[in-house]
Amino acid sequence: MIDSAKIELRNLRLKDYQQLKISMIKSYKTMADEYWSKAEIKTLINKFPDGQFCIEIDGKIAGCALSIIVDYDKFDANHKYEDIIGGENFSTHTKIGDVLYGIDVFIHPDYRGMRLGRRLYEARKELCEQLNLKAIIFGGRIPNYAGYAEELTPKKYIDKVKLKEIHDPVLSFQLSNDFHVKKVIKGYLPGDEDSMEFATLMEWNNIYYTKEKKLIDTKKTVVRLGLVQWQMRLFKDYDSLVSQIEFFVDAVSDYQSDFILFPELFNAPLMAQFNHMNEAEAIRGLSSYTDRLLETFREFAMNYNINIITGSMPQVVGEHMHNVGFLCRRDGSYEKYEKLHITPAEESAWGMKGGNILETYDTDCGKIGVLICYDVEFPELPRLLAEEGMNILFVPFMTDTQNGYSRVKICAQSRAVENECYVAIAGSVGNLPKVNNMDIQYAQSAVFTPSDFAFPVNGIKAEATPNTESTLLVDVDLDLLKELHAFGSVRNMKDRRKDLYSLKRKN
CATH class of the missing domain: 3.40.630.30 (Gcn5-related N-acetyltransferase (GNAT))
Structure with a gap:
C-alpha cells in the first residue's frame, strides 16, 4: 500500500x-x-x-x-x-x-x-x-x-x-x-x-539571485536596426566583395546598431566567373562561397559587436539547391534560416527547392524572425512566428521590377499590422549585365510598424531613397509593442476567433 x-x-x-x-x-x-x-x-x-x-x-x-x-x-x-x-x-x-x-x-x-x-x-x-x-x-x-x-x-x-x-x-x-x-x-x-x-x-x-554583469544589455527596449541597400556591381574577386561587406558592417556598427541586414543573394556578382556555364551550374558555383562567407560574417559579428542577418546565399543541401541565410550573433553563435517558398523563376532557372526551417531566434534584443523575400507574401509564416513571441521580422529580398518590389512592400506592411511587430526589409539596386538571370534590381529598403497612435500614421518608420546604394538606420521601441498588445485601438493577436479557426504547424 x-x-x-x-x-x-x-x-x-x-x-x-x-x-x-x-x-x-x-x-x-x-x-x-x-x-x-x-x-x-x-x-x-x-x-x-x-x-x-x-x-x-x-x-x-x-x-x-x-x-x-x-x-x-x-x-x-x-x-x-x-x-x-x-x-x-x-x-x-x-x-x-x-x-x-x-x-x-x-x-x-x-x-x-x-x-x-x-x-x-x-x-x-x-x-x-x-x-x-x-x-x-x-x-x-x-x-x-x-x-x-x-x-x-x-x-x-x-x-x-x-x-x-x-x-x-x-x-x-x-x-x-x-x-x-x-x-x-x-x-x-x-x-x-x-x-x-x-x-x-x-x-x-530567490534571495540568492545575483544580477549578472554583461557587456551586452540583454534587456534592451530600444533596438537600432541597420539596413544595407546593396549596389550590385562586378567585383574582381572574392576578397573585393568581402571588403565591401566589411565597409557596411564597420559603418553601421559605428552607430552602435544592434542588427545589420543584408539583401537576398547579395553575393550574386561572384556568378560572373561562372557565366560560361548554364544557370543551374552557375548557381551551384556560387554556392561554393557560402561556407566561407558564413565564417567571415561570424568573425565580423564578433569583431564589430553587431548581430548580422546575412541576407541569403545559395547552398547545396543533400542533392538540392536551397536559398539560405544566417543569423550571426555578436557572441559568436549562429543560426541558419531557409527560403521556404521558391518563385517559379528560381525553380525553372536554378532548380531551387524550398527549405523546412521556420523558427524564431533568441537574441540579446529579444526574439526575431527572418523570412526571405517571397516568404513574406504568405501570411501564415509570420503569424506562426508572432505566436512564438517575435518582435522584429527581417526580410532580405531581391526584386527586379517595381511590381515585384510592391508585392514585397505591401505584404511586409500587412504583416506588421497583422502580427503587431516591426518588419525590416532590405534589397539590392543596380544591375549586373554580365550575370545571367541577375540583369536589373529595384529596391527601397524600409522599416514598417503597426498602425496605431504610438506609431507613424502611415505605418512606415523609415524608408531609403529608391534605387540608390545606402544604409538606413532606424530605432524601434519594443515597449511600444508591449503597450499595443495590451491597450491598442485594435488587438489583432488577442482578438482572433480561435473558436472558429486556428493555425498549426505540421510535424
Whole structure:
C-alpha cells in the first residue's frame, strides 16, 4: 500500500504520458477535458526538460509540476494565462529570461495528504536557485471563492485566507510554502467558475539571485536596426566583395546598431566567373562561397559587436539547391534560416527547392524572425512566428521590377499590422549585365510598424531613397509593442476567433 510505497521525484519523460494523463483527469474533476495533450507535453520536455517535474509512486504518476522561463518584463501585470504561456507551442519560453513561471501543479487525489505538493514546490525553488533566476511566479486559482463572492471582494477573501479564517485548498497551500500574493487578476483563466475567473498572482523571490554583469544589455527596449541597400556591381574577386561587406558592417556598427541586414543573394556578382556555364551550374558555383562567407560574417559579428542577418546565399543541401541565410550573433553563435517558398523563376532557372526551417531566434534584443523575400507574401509564416513571441521580422529580398518590389512592400506592411511587430526589409539596386538571370534590381529598403497612435500614421518608420546604394538606420521601441498588445485601438493577436479557426504547424 501507500505506506510502503517508493516515492521518486524526477524530471518528466514523454513515456510517462499515459500515466500522466490518468493523473490529470483525476485531478481536474471540474475540468476533466482540459488536460495537457501529448504534443504539448512533448514540446515542454523538448524546450525545457529541467523544468518539468513529476513524482512517481509504484510506477504511477502521483503528481506533476510544469514550468517555463519567461522574460517577465515583457508582460503586463494583468496578463492572461494563455498570453504568458505562449499557447500550445509555449513560445514565451526563453533561455535568457529571469523568472521561472509555473504553468501547472497537480496531485492525484489518491495521493493527497502526503505533502507531495511541497516536494514539487521545493524542486522548483531549487531549480530557480540553480539557474540564478530572480523569482518563481504563477497565477493561482482560488477555488473556494465562489462560495463567498456575494459577501467578500477577492481582496477581503484573500485577507481572510491569510488570517486562516477561511481555508482555500490552493491559496492556503501556496501561502504556507512561502509564496506571497503579488496582485489579483480578473479573467486570468476564463471558465474557472469556482474562482469566479479571479486568480492570485503568486511570487517567491530567490534571495540568492545575483544580477549578472554583461557587456551586452540583454534587456534592451530600444533596438537600432541597420539596413544595407546593396549596389550590385562586378567585383574582381572574392576578397573585393568581402571588403565591401566589411565597409557596411564597420559603418553601421559605428552607430552602435544592434542588427545589420543584408539583401537576398547579395553575393550574386561572384556568378560572373561562372557565366560560361548554364544557370543551374552557375548557381551551384556560387554556392561554393557560402561556407566561407558564413565564417567571415561570424568573425565580423564578433569583431564589430553587431548581430548580422546575412541576407541569403545559395547552398547545396543533400542533392538540392536551397536559398539560405544566417543569423550571426555578436557572441559568436549562429543560426541558419531557409527560403521556404521558391518563385517559379528560381525553380525553372536554378532548380531551387524550398527549405523546412521556420523558427524564431533568441537574441540579446529579444526574439526575431527572418523570412526571405517571397516568404513574406504568405501570411501564415509570420503569424506562426508572432505566436512564438517575435518582435522584429527581417526580410532580405531581391526584386527586379517595381511590381515585384510592391508585392514585397505591401505584404511586409500587412504583416506588421497583422502580427503587431516591426518588419525590416532590405534589397539590392543596380544591375549586373554580365550575370545571367541577375540583369536589373529595384529596391527601397524600409522599416514598417503597426498602425496605431504610438506609431507613424502611415505605418512606415523609415524608408531609403529608391534605387540608390545606402544604409538606413532606424530605432524601434519594443515597449511600444508591449503597450499595443495590451491597450491598442485594435488587438489583432488577442482578438482572433480561435473558436472558429486556428493555425498549426505540421510535424
